[in-house]
Amino acid sequence: MPEINGLEYPLSDFYTLEDAIDIxxxxxxxxxLVVVSQGNSKSLRFxxxxxxxxxxxxxxxxxxxxxxxxxxxxEKIASGAMELKQKHGLIxx
Numbered sequence: 868m869p870e871i872n873g874l875e876y877p878l879s880d881f882y883t884l885e886d887a888i889d890i891x892x893x894x895x896x897x898x899x900l901v902v903v904s905q906g907n908s909k910s911l912r913f914x915x916x917x918x919x920x921x922x923x924x925x926x927x928x929x930x931x932x933x934x935x936x937x938x939x940x941x942e943k944i945a946s947g948a949m950e951l952k953q954k955h956g957l958i959x960x
Contacts, residue, residue, distance in 0.1 A: 868927075876901060877916050877927030885909060894918070897927070900936070911937040 868875040869884035876887055882903035891898040895918040902911055915930040952958070 876914075878903065878914075881905065896930075910935050 869878055870876065871884060871887045874887070874889065874892070876884055876897070876899065878884055878901070882905055885902040885904050887899050887901045889897065889899045897914070897916045899914055900911060901914050902909060904910075913934050913936045916927045917930045918925050919928045
């Protein structure tokens with residue numbers, strides 16, 4: 868499994884892992900922003916994996932997210948998230 872700074876990311880062999888930043892990491896879930904390459908092309912992708920029990924034991928499976936996000940407006944996302952958290956009294960733990 869590819870790793871960055873000692874942290875493993877369950878990417879398929881289709882991509883080469885270049886870099887990653889965890890948003891959430893538990894024993895059973897990883898949500899991360901990941902830079903991957905394929906040939907001469909690099910992309911920033913949003914991933915979520917969940918560890919699931921299979922007939923072959925525990926395996927990481929891609930969950931709901933697997934999308935290119937380099938063109939997202941990250942400032943708008945951050946300010947929108949802060950606005951919603953404040954409006955609804957949600958506090959990060």
